[in-house]
Amino acid sequence: MALEKGALDKATIELMFMRVSQINGCAFCLEMHGKALRESGISNDKLDQLAGWRVSNAFSERERAALEWAESVTLIxxxxxxxxxxEALQAHFSDAELPI
Incomplete structure (x- = not known):
């Protein structure tokens, strides 16, 4: 995938993939990306709050920008x-990192 070949860190990529998997309802994908996120060091508490990331204070502004873009593209x-x-992506990511 294009995201995996860019400069964006793996944890952010997996966080985006996990949110997309939640939206799409893919149980296999949720398990796969959940495992990858845990291996990257994300806490179970943070992972549990992913579906409600907009109201959770567990996510950084950078992560919020990535999650908003992931949702937007999934529901385009x-x-x-x-x-x-x-614009939020551009504010938090370099051109090399932009997940587009």
């Missing part, structure tokens, strides 16, 4: 990808 057919989501 119904909600579009707002400029504000991309």
């Amino acid at each position: 057919a119904t909600t579009g990808a707002p400029d504000s989501a991309f």
